[in-house]
Amino acid sequence: MSAAASTRPQAPPAADWVRDYALDGCCDEMFEAPGRVRPHYASLARHLATLSEAEVARRQRAAEFSFESRGITFAVNQGSQGVEKIMPFDLIPRLVSASEWVTIERGLEQRVRALNLFLHDVYHGQRILGAGIIPPELILGSRGYRREFRGVDVPLGVYTHITGSDLVRDASGAFHVLEDNLRTPSGVSYLVENRRVLKRVWPQVFRDHDVRAVEGYPQDLLDVLRAVAPPTAEDPNVVLLTPGVYNSAYFEHTFLAKAMGVELVEGSDLFVDDGAVFMRTTHGPRRVDVIYRRVDDDFLDPLAFRADSRLGVAGLLACYHLRRVSLANSIGTGIADDKAIYAYVPRIIKYYLGEDPILPNVPTYLPTEPADLKYVLEHIDELVVKAVNESGGYGMLVGPHAPQADREEYRARVRDNPRGYIAQPTLALSRAPCWVDDHFEGRHVDLRPFVLFGKEVRVTPGGLTRVALRRGSLVVNSSQGGGGKDTWVLAGPDIGDDGSDGPEREG
Secondary structure, eight states: OOHHHHTSOOSOTTOHHHHHOOOTTSOBSSEEETTEEOGGGHHHHHHHHTSOHHHHHHHHHHHHHHHHHTTOEEESSSSTTOOEEEOOEEEEEEEEOHHHHHHHHHHHHHHHHHHHHHHHHHTTTOHHHHTTSSOHHHHHTOTTOOGGGTTOOOGGGOSOSEEEEEEEEOTTSOEEEEEEEOSSOOOHHHHHHHHHHHHHHOGGGGTTOOBOOOTTHHHHHHHHHHHTSOTTOSSOOEEEEOOOTTSTTHHHHHHHHHHHTOEEEOGGGEEEETTEEEEOOTTSOEEEOEEEEOSOGGGTOTTTSOTTOSSSOTTHHHHHHTTSSEEESOTTGGGGTOHHHHTTHHHHHHHHHOOOOSSOBOOOBOTTSHHHHHHHHHSGGGEEEEETTOOTTOSEEEGGGSOHHHHHHHHHHHHHOGGGEEEEEOOOOOEEEEEETTEEEEEEEEEEOEEEESSSEEEOSSOEEEEEOSTTOOOOOGGGTEEEEEEEEBOSSOTTSSSSOOOOOOO
């Protein structure tokens, strides 16, 4: 932060909520020191200082009612016994300065391009294995590696059309990539709905900020899906394949299908005939050219993968091999989603692009390495241990907060199956102010931006800020009690860059 920026006017220091807000030694998104607001948050802080507790509480209730009335939900557990809940939402937006976003955008584009080159190589020449960059057993033994996909070319050479990488700040305030989601990343519907709801219940807060729009994501996604259609498709027919109403992300599936104007289908709605995929309609079969699939590889084709799957389409893999249908994301992307492979992404970037990572990884211990295994077993009370193929906060141990019995259980799991786990230091995730009962309190947050890749890479200017709503918790996943915030990427120069407070217009 420049010296000029640090001297810009701050929110009124007399405001009780500014004075009473506790930092507790954590990096805070809004405050750079006790009572001192970061420059790009100054206008928001001044606005908050004019509101009474009753006014903030009323808007928070209005936001919650809007989520409920619009049916913005998620399922805690998959399956028919799952409990559907309203997505928790916090009213106070999280702001990202224009200069910070430039770094994030460049770093994510670099990462996605390198991972796509990696996926092409893994399923073709496997040069990276021959070069000794990654141990072959980590690749070939991964659950996400699909031998059936060897030698298959994909449209435009793009495997990961939709990526959601999770970013966290460390204690210094620098962004790091915590993990990559390259199979069926979810959460973008909440990104868009968070913005819509906040504009509805608190439009005044946008007036002093130039906030970049996120509402165009569905159209951007449709453009990408149409761009990767088979070359014979003049007017590509795109569908979204869902596992069904019991899936935890079913709200998102319906949201995106409606926003894109495409059909939402289940496996039973599709069939293969003469090497092509068709959709059953009331007017007869209709050819399908592109499938945005929200079904994991294992369940996509019972003839190729799990024979007991009722979620996919028999013969789909053969059609994909023949390039008569396109899939987003591609089959086999799970190898780059493997948390053990994540540890090698800096080397992957260097190998394929000849560049150093713009966004660094979080330090990661691989129990497959004897020295790392020894360290993890001896320091499990200090580490976060994750199963390499789990998501949503499942299969994870937060050592410092876990009971001793759980630590011993995970110590045994790691010892018995080193390939199945990684470990990372327990990060002091940055915090952001949240409205809790009748006052502001800091809660830990991360950020999941979404990257689209078709003919070009597009990083949606925002992201899903996930919030650990329980005091002291580091787990932000909605399935584990987390919620969300609207994320504002500010346009134009940062405050202080040109001696002004920046543009003031309706967001």
